[in-house]
Structure formats: structure tokens, C-alpha cells
Amino acid sequence: MMNLPKITSTVHTYTTLEGEKILFAQFTGGQEKVLLEAKESGDDELIVQTVIDVLKSIVRKGNVEKLPTFEVENLLLRSRIVSVGSDVEVIIKDPDTEEKISINIDLSKAELTKSRPEKRILIGKAEDGGDEVYLNLKFPTFKDLADYKKVSEDAKIRLCLDSIQVGDNYTDISEVPDKELTEWLLTLEKSTLKKLGEFVQTIPRLELPLTYHLKDGTEKTITLKDFKDFFM
Numbered sequence: 001m002m003n004l005p006k007i008t009s010t011v012h013t014y015t016t017l018e019g020e021k022i023l024f025a026q027f028t029g030g031q032e033k034v035l036l037e038a039k040e041s042g043d044d045e046l047i048v049q050t051v052i053d054v055l056k057s058i059v060r061k062g063n064v065e066k067l068p069t070f071e072v073e074n075l076l077l078r079s080r081i082v083s084v085g086s087d088v089e090v091i092i093k094d095p096d097t098e099e100k101i102s103i104n105i106d107l108s109k110a111e112l113t114k115s116r117p118e119k120r121i122l123i124g125k126a127e128d129g130g131d132e133v134y135l136n137l138k139f140p141t142f143k144d145l146a147d148y149k150k151v152s153e154d155a156k157i158r159l160c161l162d163s164i165q166v167g168d169n170y171t172d173i174s175e176v177p178d179k180e181l182t183e184w185l186l187t188l189e190k191s192t193l194k195k196l197g198e199f200v201q202t203i204p205r206l207e208l209p210l211t212y213h214l215k216d217g218t219e220k221t222i223t224l225k226d227f228k229d230f231f232m
Contacts, residue, residue, distance in 0.1 A: 011060055012082050016071050017112070017204065022062035024055070024075065027083035031057065039228070047228070051076055052142060068139035069227075070112060070204045077206065077230050081108055092212055094220060101212045110208035110230060117202040119162075123192045131167035135192075137199055138162040157185075157196045160203075206230055 009025035016022065027035070031054050038050035055064045055076060064072060086108040092101045119137045126133050140159045158181070161173040173181065185193075208224040224230065 009058075010082075012078070014075050014078055016067065017116075020062065022067075022075060023060040024062075024079055025058045025060060027054070027058065027079060032084065048142065055079070065143055066141055068203075069142050069144065070139070070206065072142035073206050073227050073230065074112060077107060077110060080230075092210070092222065094212075094214060095222075096220075097214060099214055101214070103210065103212050105208065105210060105224075107208070107230065110206050110224070112204045113202075113207055115202040115204055117199045118195075119199075121192065121195050121199075123188060126166050129167070134165040135161065135196070136163045136165055136170075137196075139203055156200050157193075160196070160199060 011023050011025055014022040014024060034050060035054055038047045041047070051072070052064060055072065058079065064075075067075070086106050087104060088107060089102060089104050092103055093099070094101065117137075121135045121137065123133050123135055125131065137160050140156075144159050158173075161181075163173055164171045176184075205225055206227075208230075209221060210224060211219060211221050213219055
């Protein structure tokens with residue numbers, strides 16, 4: 001008897017907002033099972049690690065761990081669509097009446113929000129030399145996701161800090177001790193902190209508006225926008 005053949009995977013392309021081409025294969029039946037088991041566990045850390053492991057195993061070109069949270073969420077969704085399909089039946093619980101409604105949705109209609117926050121903020125001039133000082137920002141990576149969903153707004157801001165630029169010199173935020181960074185952030189003007197907060201609030205995210213009807217005919221609308229909303 002011959003050995004069972006290995007099947008060549010179909011490869012698809014996902015393009016990030018920055019224009020990077022990610023090549024990925026479809027889920028296998030085993031990988032889909034692992035994802036569903038992680039979802040059913042309700043453990044955020046397990047879900048995040050499972051998603052990373054599965055995507056790393058199907059991505060043929062690209063670094064999943066370095067992608068922003070929203071890119072990984074979108075990549076997971078697109079992988080789900082080409083592997084399983086875009087149509088799915090979900091149970092919606094109305095927040096006002098607690099009535100449960102079963103509806104069919106098309107996941108392919110989910111899109112990233114159009115906001116593109118500025119990733120470089122002028123925060124003033126250095127006392128020594130008068131050079132302009134900039135904060136360079138970044139989007140949190142997917143590895144930050146489990147903690148990012150739980151932490152305070154201040155901690156979310158810290159996850160978005162990439163480097164401090166004074167003239168032509170750069171200081172990598174990851175090299176700055178936590179205590180020193182905390183004390184330095186407290187010296188920033190409120191207008192700068194407001195801009196940092198706005199950056200956090202306008203990071204692109206997946207959204208899918210849904211319309212449904214209650215038993216009495218009332219039309220309601222909700223928007224799926226949390227990562228786990230699309231983890232189907």
C-alpha cells in the first residue's frame with residue numbers, strides 16, 4: 001500500500017495597510033478544531049497564543065508576531081473566510097430586552113475603520129540645544145493583545161510608544177527603565193497627553209454593522225468590533 005499523499009496548500013495574499021504582502025495558506029481541519037477549542041475555553045491568553053501559533057503555521061511569507069493587532073485580526077478573519085466560508089449564523093443578545101436572536105451574517109463585509117492616526121507627535125523643544133522633540137508612535141502588536149485589552153489607558157499609551165527623537169538622535173522606548181519613563185511622561189503637557197490618548201482611540205479596528213429585528217418587529221442595530229466577535 002502506498003503512503004498517503006501530502007496535499008499542496010492553496011496560497012492566498014493579504015495586503016496590510018502599510019502595503020506589505022502576507023502569503024498564507026488555508027486552515028486545515030485540525031487547525032480549525034484547535035481554534036474552536038481555544039475560543040470555547042474563554043481564556044484570553046490561550047486564545048491569543050493559539051491564534052499566533054495557527055497563523056504562524058499557515059503564513060508562508062510575513063512575520064505574524066510583528067503585525068499590529070488589527071492586521072492580525074483581519075488576517076485571521078480573511079483566513080477563516082477562504083478556509084471555511086464567509087457566511088455564519090450567530091446568536092445576538094439584545095442589550096435592552098436580553099432577547100436572543102439568530103441571524104446570518106457575511107463576514108466578508110467586515111472592514112477596518114478608516115482612521116489613520118498620526119504616528120509622529122511634536123511635543124516641544126529640548127532645553128539643552130533647542131532641538132525639536134518628537135514622540136514616534138507604533139501600533140501594538142498582536143502579542144500585546146491579551147494584556148492590551150485589560151490594562152488602563154495609561155498602560156495602553158505606553159504600548160504605543162516607539163521612540164523619542166531629539167534632532168537626529170533617537171532613544172528606543174524599550175531601552176528606557178519603566179520608572180524613568182513614567183516620570184518623564186508626567187512632565188508632558190496635557191495637550192500632548194491628549195494627542196496620545198487620541199492615537200490610542202483611533203487605532204484602526206475591524207467593524208461589522210448588523211441589523212436585526214426583535215419579536216415585536218423593532219429594528220435594532222449593533223456593531224461587531226471586539227476581536228472575539230469575529231473569532232467564529
